[in-house]
Amino acid sequence: MTLRLHDTATRETRDFVPLVPGRAGIYVCGLTVQSEPHVGHVRSAVNFDVLRRWLSATGHEVDFIRNVxxxxxxxxxxxxxxxxxxxxxxxxxxxxxxxxLAAINVLPPTYEPGATGHVPEIVELIEQLIARGHAYAAEDGSGDVYFDVRSWPAYGELTRQRVEDMEPAGDADPRGKRDPRDFALWKGWKKDSEPQTASWPSPWGPGRPGWHIECSAMAGKYLGPAFDVHGGGVDLRFPHHENEQAQSRAAGRPFASYWLHNAWITTAGEKMSKSLGNSLLIPSVLERVRGIELRYYMVAAHYRSHVEFSFEALDEAAKAFRRIEDFLDRARVHVPVDATSELPDAFVAAMDDDLGTPGAVAVIHDCVREGNRLLDARASEEAGRNAVAVAAMLDVLGLNPADPAWATRGSDDRLTEVVDALAKGLLEERAAAREAKDWARADAIRDRIKAAGVEVEDTPTGPKWSV
Incomplete structure (x- = not known):
């Protein structure tokens, strides 16, 4: 099959055909680093991490740029x-x-450029736009430079809007604009209210880049004038991505072949955001579930579907993922030496259908159910092969528990060792009580373990515990 992606620009699901065969260039709009990241932020990172992993799994070399x-x-x-x-x-x-992002196993980008490190490229692009008649320096002495939206007839094509229907761009004082919809490419330094360190020299005086121009300049530097996929949250379609496309193409750069946008994670029906005050910071969420469980929660939903966040749904997702882990634990010792990690056809079909992760996750659970049935029927070798297939699918989604990225680090290592030693000691006491048929004492030890937040499962190979 061929990977098909839903292109926001055409509103069609199209075959993915990279500009360079076997190679894919992806640019994803990263965050404005003004405060701590919340669950809504990392969903976008996870979604495009899955795209990157799937392209890699299907034989593409991926150049993945995510800006800051x-x-x-x-x-x-x-x-x-x-x-x-x-x-x-x-x-x-x-x-x-x-x-x-490390806590939820998002791969580092090929490169992660920041706006402050690319002022020369930004200035160069603005100069090209001025030379082509698509930008102008304000005449009010502010030092601002604006993109002239009326000069570009295709402005609005990404979001299917007419200029006349758009709200004014609220990114600068409108007094220096020819049209209220014109947006800032360069912002002159306001010496009375801004630190001098927040300005760089330019032909229009000291100042700093506007928001939209930075992405066009950095995408061009690292991926060239034309590249395959531009991604980001659906809230960036307008004005950010509309403006990126307009200024890039006005400068003579073809820019992105495909536009992909992930939907929001909402709370009480509203977009999760810092300004709404309903954000859920990652460290707080990870006090309740593990990083791998949070990632599973986000991967299990299609990237274009809105997700109404709730801790109840998160807990259910965590339980579902633990069932996958339990099967892998049971089947691990039965994996044949000659087992190959081929992906099931149904999984490949789901992923090729616009990254259909809900269908892909369903295939994983089907394999887990079949694997458990085989184990119960003592068809150990077949169950082991199922486990290999499950692990291969989890690898694509960044969810394989055996991935070293999920290993605890730093001081957590010692804590894990201590908990493991204490749990094993209690389990040994319980095993001795069961051997002596002292059922009351065995049950009391189990209750003691459970009260500490540790679940014990009796398996054919012995008791296993998990927090």
């Missing part, structure tokens, strides 16, 4: 509120983001 917006109005405002340097806030929040 490390200077903008929000960062400046928040740093001023907190009394810290804007660059210190951005760096601290970038570390929080890195930790959150």
């Amino acid at each position: 917006t490390d200077i903008d109005d929000k960062i400046l405002a928040k740093s001023a509120e907190q009394g810290v340097h804007w660059y210190a806030l951005a760096a601290a929040m970038k570390r929080e983001l890195d930790a959150a």
Whole structure:
């Protein structure tokens, strides 16, 4: 089969045909590092991580670029509120983001450029737009530069809008604009309210990049004037992605062949966001479930479907994933030496159908049920082969428990050793009580273990425990 992707630009599901055979260039809009990442943020990262893994699994070399917006109005405002340097806030929040993505096994991008490191490329692109008659420097002395939306007849084609129906761009004082819909490419330094460190030299005076131009410049630098896939959250379609496409093509760059957008995670029907105050920060969520369980929760939903977040649904997803792990634990010792990790046809078909992860997850659970049936029927070798297929599918989704990325690190290692030793000691006491037919004592030990938050399962190969 051929991978088919739903292209937001055409609103059609089309065969994926890369510009360079066997190679795929992907650009994903990353976060503005103004505060800690929440569940809504990492969903986008997980969705496009799955795309990247599937392309790799099907033989493509993938150039995966995910940017970071490390200077903008929000960062400046928040740093001023907190009394810290804007660059210190951005760096601290970038570390929080890195930790959150590592905790859910999102692969590092091929490269992760930041806006502040690409001012020369941004200035060069703005100069090209001015030379082509698609941008202009404001005449109000602000030092701002704007994209002239009326100069580009195709403006609005990505989101199927007419300029006349659009709201004014609220990214700068409209006094210097020819049209209220014109958007900022360069923002002149406001010396009375902004630190000098938040400005760079340019032909229009000191200032900093506008939000939209940074992505066009960085995509062009690392993927070239034309590349395969541009991705991001559905909330970025307008104005961010509309503006990216317009300014890039106005500069003579074909830009993205496919546009992919993941849907929101909502709470009480509203987009999860920092401004709404209903965000769920990753460290808090990971106090309730493991990173692999949180990732499973997000992968099990199709990337284009909205997800109404609830802890009840998250807990159910965690239980479902543990059933997969339990099967792998049971079947591990029965894996034949000659077993090959081929992906089931039904799994491949689901993934090729616009990354149909719900169908792919259903195939995994079907294999798990069949594998458990085989184990119960003492068809051990067949069950072992099933386990290999399950592990191969989980690898594609970034969910294989055997992946070293899921191993605990740092001080958690010692804690795991201590808990393991204590649990084994109690289980040995319980085993001795059962051997002596002291059922009351055996049950009391089991209750003691359960009260500590540890579940015990009696298996043919002995008791197993999990937190």
